[in-house]
Structure formats: structure tokens, C-alpha cells
Amino acid sequence: GENVGLHLPTLSVQEGDNSIINCAYSNSASDYFIWYKQESGKGPQFIIDIRSNMDKRQGQRVTVLLNKTVKHLSLQIAATQPGDSAVYFCAENRGIKAAGNKLTFGGGTRVLVKP
């Protein structure tokens, strides 16, 4: 079946450095790939998405790269801050018209920002 997974379970990064979180997927008919951030005691929070026909998208301090050749997704966070400490999930989205969106999440990476 389809699978979305991550290479690293925990990433420690110095405050101010850039962070890179990776995600691999095996097979997908998804139309979007998405990154979510989940802080302790909270629900997941949408960060950024990328359509399956794109290879790069930038947001505020974040960049998502999609490499369909090797089925790899990454999230780059510039100038990592203490508030970036959280678990990050990649997810694939399949929109089913009039039925909703099916999100399949990857395993998650914990990012710890050291002061």
C-alpha cells in the first residue's frame, strides 16, 4: 500500500541554524503533500503544502522541496527558533470531490532547538 515515512525520528538543532526535515513516500496518487507541526498538548498545525506538479514552494522561513524522481519531500526551516520545537509530520492529501480530503501522515520527526 501507499506509505509516507520519515528518515530521522529526532533532530537537534542550534538556535539560529537552519533545519532540514526529510520524508520519503513510496507510492501516491495524492494531489498535495503537506507539512504539519504539532506542539505538545496541541493538534497539528498546517505549515505549508506543495502541489504534486511542483518541486519547490516557499513560505515565511520555510521551504518545501518535492523530488518526485526519488519520491522525497523535505521541509527547510530557516533561522530555527525555540518556538519551532515540535513534532513535524509530512502528509499526503487526496481530495475526493464532495467527500472530503484523505490525509495520510508520515511517522513524524521531533525537532529540538538548543539555545
Place this chain on the structure above:
Amino acid sequence: DTEVTQTPKHLVMGMTNKKSLKCEQHMGHRAMYWYKQKAKKPPELMFVYSYEKLSINESVPSRFSPECPNSSLLNLHLHALQPEDSALYLCASTPNSGTDVEQFFGPGTRLTVL
């Protein structure tokens, strides 16, 4: 109002109890979702309601019974649960069905089944 609220925050129940989880949003969203998240695992989709009708059921056991009384409310009725059903139950919503990517999540209800 730009948030999804869930009540209660915490729930402890026995295996013979009947309880309900509640989710509410006042953003006019027409699709609502239930997810289950075990500790240190990603959320897993359970149900999707689209325009107040159940549109997706991810083969969830019948001891979980969803209900969508109106476009702002989503309930999850629980009956005869097992200890392995202990988890964080998350509710989410999107403006429309199948066309909006960003899901807005509530904070979840942490359920413990004894």
C-alpha cells in the same frame, strides 16, 4: 471565530461506559474529520463528514459511532471501548469537501479506557 474546539479535554471511561466526544467549529466549514492519534504516532483518519453526511469511514469498529447534527457540530459516540482505544482523538475541518488542502485541527480529547 477561527478555531476548532473539542470537549472534554480529558476523558476517563470504563469498558462498559457510554460517552461522547464533541467537536465544534463556527468557520462555516462543510467538511469535518475525526482522527485517532496514539502516543508518539501520527494521526490516523477515522471518519469524514461532508455537508453533514458521512462520506468516508476508514473501517472503524462499530463501537465508535460518529454523528453530525448540523454543519457546526461533530460528535463521536463511544460504547464498549477497549483499553487499546486509549488515544488522543482529534477533530478537524476544511471549508469545502475535497478541494481545500489545509485542515484546521482542534486540540484533541485525550481518552483513557480502563
